[in-house]
Amino acid sequence: MELIVFIITAVVALIGAVAMLLSRNAIHSALFLLLNMGAIAVLYLLLRAPFLFAIQLIINAGAIIVLFLFVVMLLGAERAEDERDKIAWQRPVALGMGLLLLGEAIYVLFARPSSTLVMSSAGAEDFGAPVRIGEALFSTYLLPFELTSVILLAAMVGVVVLHKSAETIERGTQSAEEGAQGAER
Amino acid sequence: MVPTIYFILLSATLFTLGVVGVLVRRNALVVFMSIELMLNAANLALVTFAQARQSLNGQILVFFVITVAAAEVAVGLALLVTIFHSKRTTDVDEISTLKG
Numbered sequence: 531m532e533l534i535v536f537i538i539t540a541v542v543a544l545i546g547a548v549a550m551l552l553s554r555n556a557i558h559s560a561l562f563l564l565l566n567m568g569a570i571a572v573l574y575l576l577l578r579a580p581f582l583f584a585i586q587l588i589i590n591a592g593a594i595i596v597l598f599l600f601v602v603m604l605l606g607a608e609r610a611e612d613e614r615d616k617i618a619w620q621r622p623v624a625l626g627m628g629l630l631l632l633g634e635a636i637y638v639l640f641a642r643p644s645s646t647l648v649m650s651s652a653g654a655e656d657f658g659a660p661v662r663i664g665e666a667l668f669s670t671y672l673l674p675f676e677l678t679s680v681i682l683l684a685a686m687v688g689v690v691v692l693h694k695s696a697e698t699i700e701r702g703t704q705s706a707e708e709g710a711q712g713a714e715r
Numbered sequence: 716m717v718p719t720i721y722f723i724l725l726s727a728t729l730f731t732l733g734v735v736g737v738l739v740r741r742n743a744l745v746v747f748m749s750i751e752l753m754l755n756a757a758n759l760a761l762v763t764f765a766q767a768r769q770s771l772n773g774q775i776l777v778f779f780v781i782t783v784a785a786a787e788v789a790v791g792l793a794l795l796v797t798i799f800h801s802k803r804t805t806d807v808d809e810i811s812t813l814k815g
Contacts, residue, residue, distance in 0.1 A: 536717045540725045547732045547752055556744050563748050566729075570755050573725075576717065577766045579774050589781050590755070594788050598748060601792045607744050607805040616808045624738035628731050635727040639720060653769050663778070666771050671779075678782045685786035692793040 536576055543569035556607050560598045567591045579658040722763040729756035743795055743805045747788065754784045 546566030550559045571586040601607075656662055667675050729752060736749030758777045765773025795805070802810060 532717050547729055551736045556742055559745050574762055577762045579762050582774055582777055589785055602744055605799050621739055628735035632731040666775055671775050681786050685789050688790045689793040692797050
């Protein structure tokens, strides 16, 4: 039963990823990535990680993709890449190297004795429950937990600073244009 | 029971698709989305091994990876918007001012 759910969800995730790569419209790509993240969230549920299922949907699907959509619509970037690549052999070589990477990963997976790759079906009833994760976060992983708040603060400050410098670029070009027009008269 | 190897194969395939996306696409936003795809594939592998070894460390690491990925996307998109102000294009092939 779990195998059927896994196969359906894995197919959905792969369809989302391939469609994200192939779509010519960036908004469609973002929505296919949303589909992919939803499928991965369901896979987290299959892997006994209910807390991560919720976190994946809230943060990854609900905030990161929305941010992507905002920026795509803000920049008007949904147009397709019509012109040819500057390096003509870029696409074939990239596809070849991707296949090489996948082949290497599969080789490494199957070349070693897979004694460590056994799925353990037994386990505590509340394995991935928020209670257990909270206990670990606030005891063993307290330092990284506090540091993530510093990282998020740094990201917010960085975004505000970048927005301010973008404004001064705008105002600089505007005042340069006004100065040139005044000099012409 | 789903064998662990199936999850790891799916994670490897998604990661490879992300790598190909970064290399092939020219729209900077789709490149960012492919990077997010790679991060998600790695998260899937981490959660798989957390379940296989009955250890919560993998899930805690995924929690931190998701958080840091969110911060990185925010800063990366702000940088992209700033570049767009001067270049008026999101085509990564056009951003070649440092080319010799």
